[in-house]
Amino acid sequence: MVEKSDLTRLIANDPGLVRCPWPLYDVLRTEAPVTFDETLKAFVVTRYADVIEVLKDTATFSSAMASGPSSVTGLAKQLIADPATPERLRAQAERRLKLAESPVLLFTDPPLHKRQRQLVSAAFSPKRIKQLEPEVRRLVDELIDGFIGDGKVDLVPQFAIPLPMTVIATMLGVPPENMDQFKRWSNAFTAGVGAVEQTGEGIAEIFDEVDTFYDYFTAEIERRRVEPQDDLLTDLVEARMAGEEPLTLDEMLNMLVQFLVAGNETTTNSAGMLVNRLAQEPGLADRVRENHALIPTLVEEMLRVEAPVQGMFRVATTDATIGDVAVPAGSVVWLVYGSANLDPQTFPEPGNLDLDGDRAPHLTFARFEHFCLGANIARLELRIAAERLLDRLADIRLACDPAEVPYHRSFVLRGPARLLLTFTAR
Template sequence: MTAPTCPYRPADLARLVAGEPELVRCPYPLYEVLRSEEPVAYAERIGAYAVTRYADAIEVLRDHETYSSTMASGPSSVTGLAQRLVDDPATPETLRAQAARRLRMAQTPVLLLTDPPQHKRQRQLVSAAFSPKRINALEPEVRRLATELIDGFAARGSVELVSEFALPLPMTVIATLLGVPPQDMADFKRWADAFTAGVGADRTAEEIAQMFADIDAFYDYFTAAIESRRAHPQDDLITDLLSARMDGEEPLSVDEILLMMSQFIVGGHETTTLMITSAAYRFATDPALADRVRKEPALIPGLMEEMLRLDAPVQGMFRVTTRPTRLGEVDLPEGALLWVVFGSANRDPEAFPHPDELPPPDASSKSQPHLTFGRFEHFCLGSAVARLELRLATELLLTRLPDLALGCDPADLRRHGSFVLHGYPELPLRFTPKEA
């Protein structure tokens, strides 16, 4: 009998970055082909080389002198979109002005978009705001909030998990860290969405203009909040950033703080929402696994790491070469843009013994660390917060909602229309109703 052949070939990378629904929904078979046949493959639409093997990804992430983070968000980011609009003579003047403001803000790169020594200074200044003490102190509040959200639908027997749980939980946590009062949460949600609305997906001119207007509103709101904290410090992240000091280094500027906060809200709510939703999907479609974890909650942290490996909410980050170099079998010129595909590297059989499977909870593994939170200098500052939220969300969903199952045909579920962000924008679930 002839073995089935994969329906994809390396050239289909163009279809993925163009947002073709089938490939966006499940890019992993294409990644397998790319790793095998063209592990450093050029995607003309985004002007970047897709790096799909784990070893190559590690080489890029480790060597910041050759592979710079100054284009870490790439052409699919808000800044990349702004640059294209400014360069396009057909862009309406109002939209061009909005895009130009984005580029002016980008002149003050922070964290994800910096290399040492600038990155080292910023990370050291901001690390106190994510200290183990502050993260540990969050656990009772995260548990309380998650419990209250589940109370709102536990007796109903069904829920659309994203809108009623997976989104409001991390969004409220990061908003609380930033000192946003409850009455401003609706605005905060709209602003937070604006930072990811253009990532890896096409938008109309009207949608882009609204997205930029919402980002402007975010900057205006938090500029005022920063000045308020100067006069009246509070126990929140903004005050921590303002008061951060290090011998021989300048404190963070207002623009640095604003741009850091924009990165925090993307990592602090959008990606965590995707993580929670993907984990819930796995438990809803594997009742035996869900029952096992209900009986042995100590398994949750290990399983969460494997789920993060299998479904990275951010499928990759961008780097740019600072000099001519050779990666794998490909010669790269100075200024070459790379898309380091975490979603592919995380399933490389050379690094992981169960590349496309969720191993049994008690399976011993000698695999490498996954790349979902990055590696080395750019390892995610908020990873401890994300892991806390994911662990508590999983624990409470499984213990509070018996017989958790999908509330629709799996074929009817849709994925985000982005080749960068990966996950479900909606997830209907059903379960045995239980009084709150």
């Protein structure tokens, strides 16, 4: 039996709860929709209506710590506070904290957030995203070509990782030979998210990769200033708006970190969860294969029921109330999108995929001020992935018991670490 006290076990990344947090979320929404967790040192908010109210109120609930205390910046603060931290690692942490003094997008509030978003919005315009479609379609088919003759695949490393990673790397002008390094950078920036315990050796490896990322893109930004290219990096360098200062180097570096993580890890997790569901429900796969018009709705419903980011953080700027719970100024708040998306008060029969109805908007891409800039890129990648996998593969099945599919050890980032499948080429 799941109890609300099991929240602490989820925060500690208990494998069973990370795999299936839904019963716990049900209990929390019913018995303790706003509750303080001592391990996380945060108020945990699980109802849709409460999450919406917090997202609306950017004055009371700041985005200064959107990815939480275990992010790279959070780790840097821990290192600086520890007198035993080696000097080299301390210098790396200080570099990160200096960059954190120029927060961007996810970590900013109005009016700074509005300025930054307007400066970069052209890079994510519908026209830009539509131009990506032929390249995404070509890449999807190329990845399927690599395993279709085998009759089996580990979908995560062979498809779900390289698809969004290659797309965002291409957008940033990263050459193909640097793809392995690109993935290591992404891993470094997400390693701490939703993992409250890190070893000293693991932290040192994270910051080595972080430093390499900053060095590489500092040089690339300076190169774009004299040699513009048709890529997202040049868009950042050249972004201008009447009456506003252009982006600083530190702002651009921080934006690149967010594009890297948001454009890579989250879509990887969503692709894995989507195909995992299709493999376990052949009737669903057949229905969508026969009617491609259902694919966009399938993608939205999967983003709802299996949010790749289970929640984001806020900080109370003043004494506040969420629901009927007092939240003191300075408190950290974890908004659990993964629970809010399954709130039966908003989504009848929330665990079912409704491909015919008209659901309320899910919170996977957040809402209002901080709605995800790259949402339509993720939708494009997932739509084409589902379409081409269903067109080219039949009888998609898990090659193991569903209970044996390994998940990432993170209460924030949700997705399979591996997904072994069998299939028949069509």
